[in-house]
């Protein structure tokens with residue numbers, strides 16, 4: 001592996017476009033500062049909360065603001081942006097959109113440095129390649145590779161100017177107005193969470209150590225951009241205490257920690273906040289100072305008009321598409337009460353008001369069903385959806401859509417499914433089901449309306465169509481050809497989201 005990595009160690013140097021040295025008035029003072037505007041886990045191109053929070057047009061404005069203060073300002077995405085999204089189920093000009101709306105918005109916003117998140121591999125290999133080719137930003141990938149014919153090779157961007165393999169480490173050379181020059185090294189790490197067949201990984205920590213040791217003597221600072229758990233980032237900081245900063249992603253709820261001198265920054269998902277990281281390099285003393293600050297991307301930040309026009313182009317395409325599916329995206333369906341909790345950390349381990357709402361809506365649409373089950377993985381909003389809730393919020397909460405099926409199923413198989421749902425805690429295959437179902441601890445049995453489920457009896461079960469494909473985690477046995485499935489009945493509804501919208505409108 002080591003040889004392989006050395007072979008792959010490609011370093012690029014790009015001179016910044018800062019003004020050339022003015023020898024008559026300014027003298028190199030040996031000090032230079034570099035700024036990063038960091039966002040992570042962005043699934044929405046348009047602002048949320050009735051236009052008040054986030055959105056790529058606000059990200060663009062923040063970058064411009066800091067760029068005006070310091071030409072060595074770089075916009076960073078710490079992974080997770082092409083998926084999940086409502087756009088993944090939409091087509092434009094006969095092709096699946098699959099992240100194209102995001103890459104175009106990011107190009108407009110002026111992203112500079114990007115790494116893979118686990119969700120980049122939700123889409124097909126060919127689709128991801130198209131998104132990469134469309135991007136105008138620099139990708140860095142230290143431990144995540146393209147698996148081709150069982151070989152790990154770098155992902156690469158191919159366009160009219162040729163093929164550009166993603167470097168495992170990257171060096172940016174920056175110059176300020178008085179001619180001070182600094183070299184900043186970058187590594188990019190992604191957790192091997194979503195193992196698509198076309199992706200392979202090397203060990204993130206071992207790779208980081210190897211690359212850090214290679215970089216450290218030739219640069220003024222080494223920065224890690226990561227998409228992994230906070231625990232993994234803490235270990236990284238502990239094991240490589242010389243890192244300047246870890247700009248991380250994957251957690252969605254805004255984190256800041258310091259391990260030794262290494263700050264770990266993670267903004268709020270959907271660009272509701274951005275971290276601003278400043279590296280102050282003193283070439284005279286060889287000292288590096290790092291400071292961090294948080295920016296809330298709220299109403300006080302105006303929308304960048306150029307980025308907003310790209311965003312609006314896609315929003316219009318999406319809205320027309322929802323209209324063709326029977327939705328009125330802007331219509332409010334729930335105006336008061338507590339926000340609907342769709343955070344993955346919650347819905348993958350216990351019911352929330354959002355999961356209960358969806359299960360109730362399905363039960364309402366399938367009055368003859370004995371049981372409703374739903375996989376937590378069908379909810380992909382990973383956020384608390386705040387009031388007022390619009391039809392668009394329901395669409396983005398259940399981005400995959402899909403029909404509601406009803407089946408007749410033997411009690412023995414139903415018990416097996418319910419058991420597996422519990423074992424799937426923490427995963428998308430964790431199951432939510434109707435209130436009528438419970439596990440009686442004292443009798444050690446699954447019950448429906450307080451009567452034990454009879455393994456030989458046939459029950460009627462309503463469920464999202466995806467669950468019946470065998471595609472959910474550890475539920476591959478749940479397919480129409482399973483002998484425990486007696487009958488597949490006609491679909492209840494063509495779209496689970498319309499079921500929820502209708503249920504809310506009826507209430």
Ligand SMILES: [Zn+2]
Nearest residue numbers: 080117118250
């Ligand atoms: Zn992630």
